[in-house]
Structure formats: C-alpha cells, structure tokens
Amino acid sequence: MFHNKIPIFALQFKNFSKMGVLKRIKIKDVLDSGAVGSEVLIKGWVRFFRNNRFIVINDGSSINNIQAVADESVINAELIKKITVGASVAVTGKLVESQGSGQSVEIIASHVEVIGVADPEKYPLQPKKHSLEFLREIAHLRFRTNIFGAVTRVRHAMIFAVHEFFTKKGFVNIHTPIVTGSDCEGAGEMFRVSTLDAKNPPLKEDGSIDYSKDFFGRETNLTVSGQLEGELAALAMSDIYTFGPTFRAENSNTARHLAEFWMIEPEMAFYELTDNMDLAEEFLKYLLNYALENCIEDLQFLSKRQQEEEKNKPQDQRSMELIEKIKFVIDNDFARITYTEAIEILANSKPAKKNQFQYPIKGFGTDLQSEHERFLVEKHFKRPVILTDYPKEIKAFYMKQNQDGKTVRAMDILFPGIGEIVGGSQREESLEKLENRMKELNLPVDEMWWYMDTRRFGSVPHSGFGLGFERLMLFISGMGNIRDVIPFPRTPKNAEF
Ligand code: ATP
Ligand code: MN
Numbered sequence: 001m002f003h004n005k006i007p008i009f010a011l012q013f014k015n016f017s018k019m020g021v022l023k024r025i026k027i028k029d030v031l032d033s034g035a036v037g038s039e040v041l042i043k044g045w046v047r048f049f050r051n052n053r054f055i056v057i058n059d060g061s062s063i064n065n066i067q068a069v070a071d072e073s074v075i076n077a078e079l080i081k082k083i084t085v086g087a088s089v090a091v092t093g094k095l096v097e098s099q100g101s102g103q104s105v106e107i108i109a110s111h112v113e114v115i116g117v118a119d120p121e122k123y124p125l126q127p128k129k130h131s132l133e134f135l136r137e138i139a140h141l142r143f144r145t146n147i148f149g150a151v152t153r154v155r156h157a158m159i160f161a162v163h164e165f166f167t168k169k170g171f172v173n174i175h176t177p178i179v180t181g182s183d184c185e186g187a188g189e190m191f192r193v194s195t196l197d198a199k200n201p202p203l204k205e206d207g208s209i210d211y212s213k214d215f216f217g218r219e220t221n222l223t224v225s226g227q228l229e230g231e232l233a234a235l236a237m238s239d240i241y242t243f244g245p246t247f248r249a250e251n252s253n254t255a256r257h258l259a260e261f262w263m264i265e266p267e268m269a270f271y272e273l274t275d276n277m278d279l280a281e282e283f284l285k286y287l288l289n290y291a292l293e294n295c296i297e298d299l300q301f302l303s304k305r306q307q308e309e310e311k312n313k314p315q316d317q318r319s320m321e322l323i324e325k326i327k328f329v330i331d332n333d334f335a336r337i338t339y340t341e342a343i344e345i346l347a348n349s350k351p352a353k354k355n356q357f358q359y360p361i362k363g364f365g366t367d368l369q370s371e372h373e374r375f376l377v378e379k380h381f382k383r384p385v386i387l388t389d390y391p392k393e394i395k396a397f398y399m400k401q402n403q404d405g406k407t408v409r410a411m412d413i414l415f416p417g418i419g420e421i422v423g424g425s426q427r428e429e430s431l432e433k434l435e436n437r438m439k440e441l442n443l444p445v446d447e448m449w450w451y452m453d454t455r456r457f458g459s460v461p462h463s464g465f466g467l468g469f470e471r472l473m474l475f476i477s478g479m480g481n482i483r484d485v486i487p488f489p490r491t492p493k494n495a496e497f
Contacts, residue, residue: 022092028061036095036105042066043090043115045144048127049083055112057089060143063150063301067100068093070109079112085127086118086144132484139488139497147305150298151477151485154291158472161290162243162264165283171239171266176226178245181218182448189249190221191259222247226265227464228398228451231427234267234462235454241266243469251492255481256370256418258470260490267464273400273409273426276463277386280413280422281334283467284384288326291476299323299476306478319417322478328383334413335381338389340364345380346372364406367394370419377414385414397437399425400461411465415475424465431455 022041030040044059044066052075055068068091075083083089093107100106124138125145135142142148163173179193195215196202202213211219226242233240242265249259266279291299303322310318320328337345346352346361346368359369368387376385389402390410399408413422428434434455438445445452473485483489488497 024090026061027057027059027064027066030066030095031062031064031105034105036097038095039092040095040107041090041092042068042107044088046083046085046087046089046118048085052080055083055089055091055109057091058144058149060149060152063146063153063297064103066105066107067098067103068107068109068112070112074109075112079114082114082117083112084118084120084123086120086123086125088115088118089113090115132479132481136483136489143487146301147479147484148487150301151473151479152487154295154298154302154477155473155485157291157295158287158469158476159243161287161294162241162469164290165286166239166241166266169239171241172233172237174226174230174233174237174240174242176223176229176242176244178223179216179220180223181216181220182228182451189251190224191247191249193220193222224248225263225466227267227466230265230267230464231398231451231462232454234269234464235458235460238269239266240268253492255483256471256474258482258486258489258491261482261486262469264467264469265464267462269460269462271426271463272461273388273411273463276424276426276465277334277336277388277411280411280424280465280467281386284413284422284472285330287472288330288476292323292326292330296323299326302477302479309480319478325416325478326476329415332383334384334386336386336388339368339387339391339407339410340389342368342372342376342385342387346375349375349380351375365391365393373412373414373419374417377416377419384416387412387414392437395425397441397443398427398434400428401433401437409463413465415471418471418475421471421475422465422467424463426461426463429455429459429461431459 022039024041024043027042027044030042042057042059044057046055047058047065048054048056053070055070056065057068058065090113091107091109092111093109095105096108098104098106125141130145135145135148143152166173196209196213202210204210214220224246226244226246230240230242244262245260246263247260250257268275268279271279299322306319306322319325343361343364343366347363351357352361357371359371361372377383388409388411389407391406392399392401392408395408395410399410401408409426411424412420415421428437431452434452435445438448470482470485473479474482477485479485483491
C-alpha cells in the first residue's frame with residue numbers, strides 16, 4: 001500500500017524464482033505487477049465459486065479479488081465439494097491476461113489446495129448483501145467482507161499517516177498511561193480499575209470502600225484522555241503527540257460515541273490558539289490527502305456503497321459523493337468564528353425560528369448539540385467550522401481564560417455529517433489563574449501537584465487538541481455508524497468479541 005511497492009514486489013519475484021520454490025505472493029502485488037506469464041502462488045479465502053471452474057479469491061491485501069480458472073484435470077469432484085465460499089485455498093498457476101471483463105489478469109491454475117474447509121450450511125457469510133447490523137453480530141467474520149476489508153485498510157493507512165505527519169514536523173510520540181489515578185481529566189464518566197473483591201470489598205470506618213487496600217493503593221480508572229500527561233511532556237520536549245485508547249462510561253448510545261475509542265492528542269509548547277487551529281487544519285487536510293493518494297480503490301468502493309445506501313433517501317438528505325466531499329474539505333479554508341457569533345447565527349436560523357431544534361438555543365451558555373453543529377457546517381457555512389472562545393462554564397478547567405472573564409480559549413472543529421471531530425484549547429499557563437479556577441470547581445488542587453508543577457517551573461503558553469480517530473474514520477469512509485469503523489466496538493451492553 002505504501003511507498004516502494006514496486007521494488008519490494010520485484011524482490012519477491014526474484015526470490016522465488018531463484019530458489020526454484022514458489023513463494024506465496026499477496027493478491028494486490030500480483031494485480032499491481034501485471035507480470036503476465038509468471039508462475040505465481042496465491043493464498044486466500046474463496047469469495048465465489050462459479051461453474052465448478054472459476055474460483056474468486058481475496059486475501060485482504062486489496063479490495064480486488066483474483067480469479068483462478070481451474071479445469072477438471074486440476075480439481076476433481078472430491079475437491080470441488082470442498083471449494084465453497086469462505087474456504088481457504090492455495091492456488092498455483094500461470095498469470096495470464098483475463099478473457100472476461102472486470103479484471104485485467106487471472107490465473108490459469110495448475111494446482112489447487114483447500115487449506116481449511118468452511119461448511120456451506122453453517123458459514124454465515126454468503127455472497128450476497130448482508131446488513132451492517134447483521135455483520136456487527138458476526139464481528140469475528142466481518143473482516144472478510146468487502147466493506148470491512150476496505151475500512152480496515154483505510155484505518156491502517158490513517159494510523160500510518162498520523163505518525164508520518166507528526167514525525168515530519170519533529171513531534172515526539174508519547175505513551176501516556178491507560179490506568180490513571182487522576183480523577184481530574186474531566187471528560188465524562190470513567191471505568192473503575194480494581195482488584196478488590198466486588199462482593200466483599202474492604203471498608204473504612206464510615207462504610208465507604210477502602211481503596212488504600214486496592215492494587216495501586218488508591219482509586220484508579222481507565223483514562224479518558226492523555227492530555228494532562230501530554231502537557232508534562234510538551235513542557236520539556238516542545239511538541240509531542242499521543243495516540244492511544246481512551247475510555248468513557250457515558251451511557252450515550254449514539255452513532256458517534258464508543259465506550260472505547262482511539263484519540264490523537266498533540267500538545268505544543270509556545271503555541272497560541274491560532275497556531276493550534278492552523279496545525280489542526282493542516283493535520284486533517286494531510287490525512288485526507290493521504291487517503292486520496294493511497295487508498296483510492298477502497299474509497300471508490302466505499303463511495304459506491306454509500307451512494308447505494310442513500311438511494312432511498314430524499315435528494316436533499318443525501319450527502320455529497322465521498323471523494324468529492326474529501327476533496328472539498330481539502331480545498332477550502334475552514335470557517336473560524338467565535339461561539340458567541342455561532343449562537344447568534346443559530347438563534348436567527350430558520351430551524352430555531354420554526355422551533356425545529358430538539359434542544360432550543362437559549363443564548364450565551366447553551367451547550368451546542370450535534371444538531372446545532374451540523375446546521376452550522378452543513379447548512380450555514382457549507383464547510384468545516386472552527387468554533388472558538390466558548391463560555392468557561394461548559395469547558396474544562398485547564399483552558400486559558402480570556403480577558404472578558406466569561407470565555408476560554410477553546411476551539412472545536414466541526415465536520416459535515418459528524419459534528420465535533422476535534423476538541424482543543426490553549427491551556428491556562430498562569431499558576432494563579434489555574435488554581436483559582438480549580439478551586440471554583442472544587443477540584444483537588446493538592447492532589448494535582450504534579451500537573452501544577454508545570455506552571456510553577458518554567459511555564460509557557462501552550463496548546464493542544466484531541467482528534468477522535470473513529471470520528472475521522474466515519475468521515476473518510478462515509479460509514480454512518482461508529483460501530484462500523486472500529487474492528488471491535490465497545491458500546492453499552494456490548495463487548496462480546
Ligand atoms: P462529544 O461532545 O461529541 O461527546 P466531547 O466534547 O465529549 O465529544 P472531547 O472530550 O472534546 O469530546 O474529546 C475529543 C474528541 O474525541 C472529540 O472531538 C471527538 O472527536 C472524540 N470523542 C469524544 N467522545 C467520543 C466517544 N465517546 N466516542 C468516539 N469519539 C469520541
Ligand atoms: Mn469536545
């Protein structure tokens with residue numbers, strides 16, 4: 001998928017021909033090579049088997065399958081019975097130009113081996129359209145579908161691009177802890193981590209649970225964000241980023257929330273809010289561009305899928321074609337407005353006047369819901385929007401306080417079809433102001449001594465943001481539900497696979 005594909009491929013060919021023994025080659029490499037006339041060995045899973053002769057195989061390396069043509073001399077009746085959808089096979093043969101339409105090359109098989117059978121009576125995936133809901137129930141097998149193959153490859157490309165972007169910019173990747181003792185991360189409900197006996201926990205005299213007897217000698221949780229630790233690193237390394245799992249025990253069963261999701265959190269010393277916005281915009285555009293340059297076949301497939309799904313929707317509710325939409329975001333500056341301006345736009349909007357918002361806009365202080373965010377992006381500005389300077393009451397304690405005493409230097413990036421994709425801010429670098437705000441919110445300043453130390457010793461203006469990786473994947477893949485862009489979704493009442 002990435003650079004140097006031709007040299008690597010050439011190497012593989014050389015290797016197997018030299019040794020006289022065929023080495024397995026990935027289907028993508030076979031298709032890319034166009035090395036008609038070569039002997040190849042491919043291994044994969046049967047997608048279709050037609051006329052007891054044409055075996056269509058996929059090995060996950062590409063959205064494209066390869067077809068092997070096998071005559072009776074190669075597959076006898078016994079073998080034919082075993083070549084069913086889902087069985088794993090190894091096929092040796094000569095690569096030739098394809099006779100049929102739809103593919104450029106195919107294999108004239110000289111040897112076919114069934115590695116593992118798949119009982120057709122029991123194999124749940126048949127070569128027909130399955131609903132996404134059904135596929136979630138067989139998450140262990142959905143990698144074998146075109147949709148999840150495509151999503152999984154694009155997801156990998158995006159992981160790689162994230163690291164490439166920050167590496168090129170001289171950022172350092174930091175692993176922040178997954179188990180945290182800080183209850184100050186402040187972004188929602190947390191999952192407790194404990195080895196205490198749930199039926200019979202040690203109690204303190206007042207009857208509350210005695211966490212000093214717990215594994216870490218204190219109450220611990222799964223992290224909701226790596227930011228606070230990221231700040232410690234940034235105030236020494238200058239530019240860092242984290243890319244790790246985060247956990248939120250909110251009971252929000254929406255198509256955009258997971259209980260376990262991956263977040264990318266860069267944190268930059270000497271960055272003010274505008275620098276922060278510039279970086280986030282450049283970063284998102286880099287990722288989208290990377291997807292266009294490296295995943296076009298998968299994106300074309302996903303685009304077709306989305307258009308088919310949307311056929312039944314009324315015209316005005318259909319989204320822009322996927323690749324066009326990605327290009328549109330790359331080519332246009334994001335709109336940048338303050339929260340206060342956004343409230344004004346929303347209050348004067350048609351849906352507000354017609355009482356069509358589920359959550360009414362009640363002036364300054366209203367916490368924006370996804371319906372409001374999407375109105376701004378999809379109807380008003382018609383491009384991504386960065387909202388800044390939110391009321392301090394609806395944002396976290398660490399955000400830099402503005403002169404007005406009412407707002408903080410927050411910035412959220414809103415995307416079409418998604419709503420909030422990035423949340424970030426300039427951080428409060430003044431020890432005094434930070435302490436005062438924490439006291440107002442009854443946060444344990446003393447327990448947070450390690451965080452306060454960054455403000456005590458050599459404090460500097462700094463900023464950062466969090467990009468929800470699965471929200472990005474929703475946008476890039478055109479999938480409608482966040483459960484379909486992560487291999488093993490964790491949502492309320494669901495952790496089977
Ligand atoms: P939202 O308001 O959409 O619930 P948030 O404001 O709680 O999000 P932040 O704490 O700002 O989210 O987290 C940073 C980013 O992480 C968000 O911009 C979003 O992209 C992503 N994110 C937050 N919560 C979830 C979740 N439950 N599942 C998937 N991604 C999430
Ligand atoms: Mn947020």
